Amino acid sequence: MASPTNAGTRQRQPSLAQLRAFVAVAEHLHFREAAAEIGMSQPALSGAVSALEEALGVQLLERTTRKVLLSPAGERVAARARTVLEAVGDLMEEAEAARAPFTGVLRLGVIPTVAPYLLPTVLRLVHDRYPNLDLQVHEEQTGSLLDGLQQGRLDLLLLAVPLGAPTITELPLFDEDFVLVAPQDHWLGGRGDIPREALKDMDLLLLDEGHCLRDQALDICREAGREDGAPVTTSAAGLSTLVQLVAGGMGVTLLPRTALRVETARNDQLTTGYFADPAPSRRIALAMRSGAARQSEFEEFAAALREAMRGLPVRIVE
Numbered sequence: 001m002a003s004p005t006n007a008g009t010r011q012r013q014p015s016l017a018q019l020r021a022f023v024a025v026a027e028h029l030h031f032r033e034a035a036a037e038i039g040m041s042q043p044a045l046s047g048a049v050s051a052l053e054e055a056l057g058v059q060l061l062e063r064t065t066r067k068v069l070l071s072p073a074g075e076r077v078a079a080r081a082r083t084v085l086e087a088v089g090d091l092m093e094e095a096e097a098a099r100a101p102f103t104g105v106l107r108l109g110v111i112p113t114v115a116p117y118l119l120p121t122v123l124r125l126v127h128d129r130y131p132n133l134d135l136q137v138h139e140e141q142t143g144s145l146l147d148g149l150q151q152g153r154l155d156l157l158l159l160a161v162p163l164g165a166p167t168i169t170e171l172p173l174f175d176e177d178f179v180l181v182a183p184q185d186h187w188l189g190g191r192g193d194i195p196r197e198a199l200k201d202m203d204l205l206l207l208d209e210g211h212c213l214r215d216q217a218l219d220i221c222r223e224a225g226r227e228d229g230a231p232v233t234t235s236a237a238g239l240s241t242l243v244q245l246v247a248g249g250m251g252v253t254l255l256p257r258t259a260l261r262v263e264t265a266r267n268d269q270l271t272t273g274y275f276a277d278p279a280p281s282r283r284i285a286l287a288m289r290s291g292a293a294r295q296s297e298f299e300e301f302a303a304a305l306r307e308a309m310r311g312l313p314v315r316i317v318e
Contacts, residue, residue: 021048108137121308122308159284167289176257181255183271205236257312
């Protein structure tokens with residue numbers, strides 16, 4: 001049970017309506033004009049100011065038949081009341097911005113094997129459709145992105161799934177095939193029916209530990225019958241370096257279709273080959289915290305991204 005002192009304090013706390021009425025009178029020093037400004041009747045305005053004086057225990061106004069003056073206490077309270085009302089106005093504006101979709105800050109985490117190839121589409125969509133959205137992009141590996149999402153440092157992720165995290169909701173965008181990238185004179189170059197089993201004995205170049213694309217490629221190799229522990233040369237922190245190593249004759253690699261044009265177009269020392277159906281593939285999705293306050297906004301964003309990505313060499317997930 002609250003103490004009598006605390007209960008009395010709550011009862012004497014002024015209301016925002018009382019503060020607005022008093023500030024209006026302090027501005028105009030005239031009850032009729034103040035009442036007209038804030039849309040109150042003059043008796044209601046006078047009653048609100050009287051109630052404020054009673055709540056605070058001080059006289060705020062000196063009333064005569066011809067004019068209204070602020071008391072010394074009224075001048076001090078008027079200045080503080082204006083500050084309080086301005087702060088409440090700022091609070092309401094912040095709440096309105098939070099309620100309005102696609103405004104304010106959106107902190108988007110993206111994995112390195114997606115960022116260079118999909119961000120142009122993402123940024124174009126945000127610029128054209130969501131001009132009031134402050135998009136902040138963070139490129140990190142999957143583990144760091146998941147930590148950032150769970151801790152609230154990030155709002156939304158763009159990455160390969162499934163993640164297998166029960167507290168995270170995935171919003172699938174598309175599936176894309178992997179393509180074999182090999183030196184220019186490789187015997188599989190130009191083929192469109194490469195069996196997965198061909199990966200069993202190749203010199204395979206992969207990304208460093210921590211990249212989900214490395215794990216996906218190894219899963220594909222295991223499905224193809226490659227033994228765990230078979231030699232894999234790991235020498236690259238990014239796909240661009242990986243492709244240069246392939247061009248130098250050090251082995252072959254797997255690239256997602258969205259990365260193919262960017263990474264191979266300017267190098268005539270490379271050849272590509274496509275796998276027979278069903279080709280090995282990966283799924284790209286947005287990921288958010290389950291039950292996120294902005295869930296409906298993120299779902300709408302995912303739908304807009306699917307439409308924007310229809311021109312890419314992918315299969316949109318409806």
